[in-house]
Amino acid sequence: MTSKNAPALQELAQDFREALRHSVYLVRRLDADGEPSAAQLSTLKMLLEDGVRVGEIARNLGVRVPSATEQVIKLERAGLARREADPDDSRAVRVVLTAQGRDAVESANRRRNAVMAGILESLTDDDRRALAAALPVIEKINSTLQN
Amino acid sequence: MTSKNAPALQELAQDFREALRHSVYLVRRLDADGEPSAAQLSTLKMLLEDGVRVGEIARNLGVRVPSATEQVIKLERAGLARREADPDDSRAVRVVLTAQGRDAVESANRRRNAVMAGILESLTDDDRRALAAALPVIEKINSTLQN
DNA sequence: CCTAATAGTTAGGTAACCTAAATGCAACCG
DNA sequence: CGGTTGCATTTAGGTTACCTAACTATTAGG
Structure with a gap:
């Protein structure tokens, strides 16, 4: 089966890319x-x-620092987060959730999970098993990002 | 095992969303x-x-028509596509690839596949098998989009 | 100390989406 | 056959989320 691996890698890469390409629109x-x-x-x-x-935040999300700053400012304006001075390093900023922010994450997650669950409902048990088995692998691939 | 299905659905939805959320940054x-x-x-x-x-194009990608128009105009300006009048319906436009456009798709795909293959290389055989098994499922989910 | 590095913000730009409105053609109806 | 209705597309004007370059403030090292 090892002889099948080299060609399969290219094909798998292609198919995975394709799936992710389409998934962008799903996520939206x-x-x-x-x-x-x-x-x-x-x-x-x-x-x-x-x-x-x-x-x-920037490093974890794979974006540049100014992009993270921008998001934090927006969250702050929306009352979802607060910026606090770092006691140890006054160049730095500590971003914390407000209670409202915590609620917002939770309710958004609940709603989005429900929509997704509705979609997954139409799958067969085998499909769901296959998907569940692949998710840790996908996360492993994603963690390649962290560099 | 059916009793395990209802809770698993929520959890699967959550994990899948999480994986896709991270994948956005991978794709970039x-x-x-x-x-x-x-x-x-x-x-x-x-x-x-x-x-x-x-x-x-718009329907297939899940975006609005003006967004598709914009992309087509950009491709045209880059010499990768051409807009032609539809012989049967003169309201409509037929978009076709130029030779240069065809080359661009192919070489971009080759390069991107190679990068992805490089990432997938570090997986185990089992991981790759699990991923391969899930891709048709993900495509099935994505096709839910088409409405 | 002073210089180099680090943390973050500001300024200005781009890509990719959106909605609403305009244009131009097709198709149907009386 | 003329008018209205509807479809395909473009135009205009926004928004969001990213980017690079340049600036400020603070820390740390020689």
Whole structure:
């Protein structure tokens, strides 16, 4: 079976890329008005662990620091997060969720999960098993990002 | 095992969303300068089948018609596609790839596949098998989009 | 100390989406 | 056959989320 591996790798790469390419549009479908955007939710989720620095957010999301700053400012204006001075390093900033921010993450997650669950409902048990088995692999691939 | 299904659905939805959320950043990593963007590649790939209408592109990608128009105009300016009058319906437009456009799709795909293959290389055989098994499922989910 | 590195913000730009409105053609109806 | 209705597309004007370059403030090292 090892002889099948080299060609399969190229094909797998192609198919996986294709699947991700299409998934971008799926993810957009989960957005709703009056709810933090996907990018903001990504930032908010990071903040569930308290006192995160702007640079950490950027690194974790794979974006540049100014993009993270921008998101944090938007969250702050929306009353979902607060910027606090870092006691140890006064160059740094600690971003923390407000209670409202915590609620926003939770309710957005609930709603989005429900929509997704509705979609997954139409799959067969075998399909769901196959999907579940692949998710840790996909996360492993995604963690390649962190460099 | 049916009793395990209802809770598993919520959890699967959550995990799948999480994986896709992270994958957005992975996909961005595959971009390179001097190459059509991911959105443009999506449009170009549709054009591999000749004489596609703007509305079809939009529907297929899950975006609004003006967004498709915009992409087509950009491709045209880049010399990668051409807009032709539809002989049967003069309201409509047929978008076709130029030879240069065809080359651009192919070489961008080759390069992007190679990068992805490099990432997948570090997986175990089992991982790759699990991923391969899930891709048709993911495509099935994505096709939910088409409405 | 002073210089180099680090953390973050500001300024200005681009890509890719959106809605609403305009244009131009087709098709149907009386 | 003329008028209305509807469809395909473009134009105009926004928004969001990214980017690079340049600036400020603070820390740390020689």
